[in-house]
Amino acid sequence: MDDVLQNIMDHAVAVAREAGQVVREALCDEKQRDVMTKSSTVDLVTQTDQRVEHLIIQSVKKKFPTHRFIGEESVAAGEACVLTDDPTWIIDPIDGTTNFVHSFPFVAVSIGFSVDKKIQFGVVYSCLEDKMFTARRGKGAFCNGEPLQVSDQEDVRRSIIATEFGSNRETETVEKIFSSLRNILNIPVHGVRGAGTAAVNMCLVASGCVEAYYEVGVHVWDVAAGSVIVEEAGGVLMDVEGGPVDLMSRRIVAANNGTVAHRIVKEIDAFSPTRDDGRDQ
Ligand SMILES: O=P(O)(O)O[C@H]1[C@H](O)[C@@H](O)[C@H](O)[C@@H](O)[C@@H]1O
Numbered sequence: 001m002d003d004v005l006q007n008i009m010d011h012a013v014a015v016a017r018e019a020g021q022v023v024r025e026a027l028c029d030e031k032q033r034d035v036m037t038k039s040s041t042v043d044l045v046t047q048t049d050q051r052v053e054h055l056i057i058q059s060v061k062k063k064f065p066t067h068r069f070i071g072e073e074s075v076a077a078g079e080a081c082v083l084t085d086d087p088t089w090i091i092d093p094i095d096g097t098t099n100f101v102h103s104f105p106f107v108a109v110s111i112g113f114s115v116d117k118k119i120q121f122g123v124v125y126s127c128l129e130d131k132m133f134t135a136r137r138g139k140g141a142f143c144n145g146e147p148l149q150v151s152d153q154e155d156v157r158r159s160i161i162a163t164e165f166g167s168n169r170e171t172e173t174v175e176k177i178f179s180s181l182r183n184i185l186n187i188p189v190h191g192v193r194g195a196g197t198a199a200v201n202m203c204l205v206a207s208g209c210v211e212a213y214y215e216v217g218v219h220v221w222d223v224a225a226g227s228v229i230v231e232e233a234g235g236v237l238m239d240v241e242g243g244p245v246d247l248m249s250r251r252i253v254a255a256n257n258g259t260v261a262h263r264i265v266k267e268i269d270a271f272s273p274t275r276d277d278g279r280d281q
């Protein structure tokens with residue numbers, strides 16, 4: 001299985017690089033950044049998101065015809081979001097579509113691979129920075145081949161925390177997002193940041209530049225690849241109320257260690273969006 005998995009991961013890296021090239025080229029062509037919307041007027045998608053997802057899935061199907069897929073744009077088009085024990089590719093073709101539309105320079109192709117409902121490897125290609133983040137379970141995390149290690153900071157007051165505002169603008173949700181943000185700023189922490197992509201935020205945790213990232217409202221395709229990258233860099237994952245993380249729950253804390261994660265959890269005004277798999281929370 002070892003060599004088989006490596007072969008699959010090598011393909012994921014190759015296709016992520018190919019996809020990243022398509023994204024870079026599309027940035028120079030306004031038509032390919034024409035905006036359509038999904039769940040709300042600020043939940044953006046472009047033909048490039050759809051084209052890149054199609055490219056990845058077709059490429060994988062040719063080599064691994066029995067594998068299954070959960071892709072952001074396929075789910076948006078009506079496919080089920082179900083994780084089984086079968087080998088499954090979890091794909092976000094462009095993580096940071098809003099950034100892409102505005103040429104804000106953090107845009108990633110994110111690919112996680114799951115077997116037995118456990119993420120086996122993750123590939124995040126931050127394509128405008130040309131940074132290829134990779135991690136395979138039990139084998140460490142890397143950026144462009146260099147090993148990654150989370151920050152050793154234990155004191156949240158000396159930390160940078162990353163988060164995002166998401167695309168839900170219902171008053172109650174926005175209130176909760178700001179309540180968490182206010183609580184965390186008031187700890188006080190050194191700073192709060194957000195790259196505009198969950199996958200890149202998680203890679204920043206893995207790289208040791210930010211101590212923790214949290215968000216409520218993300219989807220499994222935003223965080224599948226990043227989850228194994230964070231863990232393999234020595235970090236921890238948690239639910240926003242402190243329990244074990246569930247990648248379908250749309251709630252995540254990814255941190256350099258348990259001390260920082262638990263401290264952040266205390267300040268999060270948690271809520272429960274509809275799960276990706278449609279199950280009850
Ligand atoms: O750009 P996306 O693939 O749609 O992912 C975004 C998501 O839309 C946004 O709501 C989150 O706040 C970001 O963290 C995701 O990366």
Ligand SMILES: [Mg+2]
Pocket residue numbers: 092094095096198221222
């Ligand atoms: Mg995304």
Ligand SMILES: [Mg+2]
Pocket residue numbers: 049072092093094095096097
């Ligand atoms: Mg996306």
